[in-house]
Amino acid sequence: MNAIETTGLTKRFRGRTAVDDLNLTIAQGEFFALLGQNGAGKTTTIRMLTCLLAPSAGDALLMGESIARNAEAAKAHSNLSPQETAIAQNLTVRENLMLIARLYGANKADAAGQAEAAMREFGLSARARDRAKTLSGGMQRRLSIAMALITKPNVLFLDEPTLGLDVRARRELWKTISALKGKVTVVLTTHYLEEAEALADRIGIMHEGRLQALGTAAELCAKANATNFEDAFLALTESEAETEAAL
Amino acid sequence: MNRMLALAGRTGKELLRDPVTLVFGVGLPLFLLVLMSVIQNNVPVEIFAIGQLAPGMAAFSLSFVSMFAAILLAKDKSTSFLLRVFASPALPREYILGYALPMLPIGAAQCAVCFLTAFCFGLAPSWNILLAMLVLLPTAALYIAFGLLFGVLLTDKQAAPINSILVNVAALLGGTWFDLTLVGGTFKKICTLLPFVHATESARAALAGNYAAILPHLAWVSGWAALLLVAAVLLFKKKMREN
Ligand SMILES: Nc1ncnc2c1ncn2[C@@H]1O[C@H](COP(=O)(O)OP(=O)(O)OP(=O)(O)O)[C@@H](O)[C@H]1O
Numbered sequence: 001m002n003a004i005e006t007t008g009l010t011k012r013f014r015g016r017t018a019v020d021d022l023n024l025t026i027a028q029g030e031f032f033a034l035l036g037q038n039g040a041g042k043t044t045t046i047r048m049l050t051c052l053l054a055p056s057a058g059d060a061l062l063m064g065e066s067i068a069r070n071a072e073a074a075k076a077h078s079n080l081s082p083q084e085t086a087i088a089q090n091l092t093v094r095e096n097l098m099l100i101a102r103l104y105g106a107n108k109a110d111a112a113g114q115a116e117a118a119m120r121e122f123g124l125s126a127r128a129r130d131r132a133k134t135l136s137g138g139m140q141r142r143l144s145i146a147m148a149l150i151t152k153p154n155v156l157f158l159d160e161p162t163l164g165l166d167v168r169a170r171r172e173l174w175k176t177i178s179a180l181k182g183k184v185t186v187v188l189t190t191h192y193l194e195e196a197e198a199l200a201d202r203i204g205i206m207h208e209g210r211l212q213a214l215g216t217a218a219e220l221c222a223k224a225n226a227t228n229f230e231d232a233f234l235a236l237t238e239s240e241a242e243t244e245a246a247l
Numbered sequence: 248m249n250r251m252l253a254l255a256g257r258t259g260k261e262l263l264r265d266p267v268t269l270v271f272g273v274g275l276p277l278f279l280l281v282l283m284s285v286i287q288n289n290v291p292v293e294i295f296a297i298g299q300l301a302p303g304m305a306a307f308s309l310s311f312v313s314m315f316a317a318i319l320l321a322k323d324k325s326t327s328f329l330l331r332v333f334a335s336p337a338l339p340r341e342y343i344l345g346y347a348l349p350m351l352p353i354g355a356a357q358c359a360v361c362f363l364t365a366f367c368f369g370l371a372p373s374w375n376i377l378l379a380m381l382v383l384l385p386t387a388a389l390y391i392a393f394g395l396l397f398g399v400l401l402t403d404k405q406a407a408p409i410n411s412i413l414v415n416v417a418a419l420l421g422g423t424w425f426d427l428t429l430v431g432g433t434f435k436k437i438c439t440l441l442p443f444v445h446a447t448e449s450a451r452a453a454l455a456g457n458y459a460a461i462l463p464h465l466a467w468v469s470g471w472a473a474l475l476l477v478a479a480v481l482l483f484k485k486k487m488r489e490n
């Protein structure tokens with residue numbers, strides 16, 4: 001069974017097509033990076049796959065469960081770290097983590113244990129009893145990501161997880177995320193190309209809602225006839241107007 | 248059940264840890280109650296007699312419940328926290344109750360404070376006070392429904408101002424401040440269609456031991472509450488699929 005299988009997944013917002021006929025298969029344990037410039041449709045794709053947004057057309061199977069017909073089962077398999085830092089401001093770090101664990105079915109005692117482990121893993125233990133709103137932006141970001149990981153999802157969606165982190169925190173997060181490789185299916189979006197290049201097994205490049213290119217970093221470089229990945233990315237996301245002008 | 252309790256616990260904590268709104272929600276009705284009672288001692292007016300004023304003020308204080316619910320919900324939308332709840336396997340009834348239920352003890356506390364204060368101004372302790380609080384349950388549900396509705400529909404910035412309009416409407420049209428029959432006409436007709444005056448009257452009737460008079464008012468408030476709750480739940484569910 002594949003972790004994710006989308007068939008003709010489409011989302012239209014009043015005339016604008018944000019995601020256009022997406023057909024994509026992601027294997028279990030695969031680390032998949034979804035790239036694309038602002039407005040390409042990455043977040044919209046993730047919102048559909050996490051059952052936060054009903055598709056206008058098409059469907060997707062998440063661990064075999066249809067997001068359109070059996071959202072509840074699909075949800076139990078996944079968790080996400082939204083593009084915005086999503087935490088309860090007046091709860092402490094520990095309470096935030098425990099709340100999410102319990103929302104996914106853990107009882108109080110288990111949730112407490114999972115919260116301890118997550119805080120250790122993300123260097124949040126010292127702030128366990130502090131309200132989330134008193135943390136720095138980077139710490140809040142880490143908490144938000146820890147809240148996605150605490151439920152041990154089969155499929156983990158990370159929408160720009162390193163946004164707003166300093167260099168060291170970003171490196172540390174990379175380490176944490178790459179430790180998941182092979183164990184958890186990860187779908188990551190990012191604007192840091194080197195992040196995708198270093199971590200991902202395969203990279204999908206979206207442009208104006210369509211999946212423009214798909215493959216390993218090396219394959220994409222070869223496809224675009226580029227010597228480095230950044231050039232490849234720019235070539236693959238060039239708008240038609242620009243391409244025409246260049247010809 | 249576990250999921251609902253987890254969310255309800257969080258709602259309760261969130262409210263108790265943001266004491267500004269809470270102090271306001273208890274403080275303002277209390278201040279008005281004391282003020283009117285002091286005036287009453289000097290210039291007696293029937294409508295401000297403590298037996299009339301205290302239940303009116305208890306009903307009015309519940310309108311702040313909608314403020315609490317709407318602000319919390321709108322904030323959860325703007326911080327994307329609600330996304331997390333929607334992405335989790337929690338069911339709509341679990342998270343809607345998770346927001347709604349903790350408002351009940353808070354509403355009960357507000358009413359209790361109103362009646363306890365009223366003792367200082369000559370309200371005689373009686374079982375009818377407990378009855379009045381029970382009778383105010385549909386009123387609490389009404390304002391919870393308003394709160395959920397506003398919380399789902401409004402943004403973070405709109406929630407507080409729009410809700411203060413509701414609080415003022417509830418105060419003005421609730422019949423606590425002036426006798427609506429004195430105004431009469433279309434105004435009074437509108438007031439009797441809306442639930443606010445019935446909330447006040449149901450509590451007054453209960454406190455006065457005028458049991459037969461309770462039911463029609465109670466039915467009117469309950470009808471509105473049910474209508475608004477259904478609307479709130481439907482909008483909430485719609486919101487869930489449209490983030
Ligand atoms: N709720 C909405 N209503 C209308 N249009 C929307 C909505 N959400 C997204 N869009 C539009 O859909 C398109 C794709 O947006 P999306 O957020 O998926 O892009 P993205 O790839 O995540 O971009 P970014 O890198 O900036 O996060 C954009 O044109 C956006 O304006």
Ligand SMILES: [Mg+2]
Nearest residue numbers: 042043044083
């Ligand atoms: Mg995005």
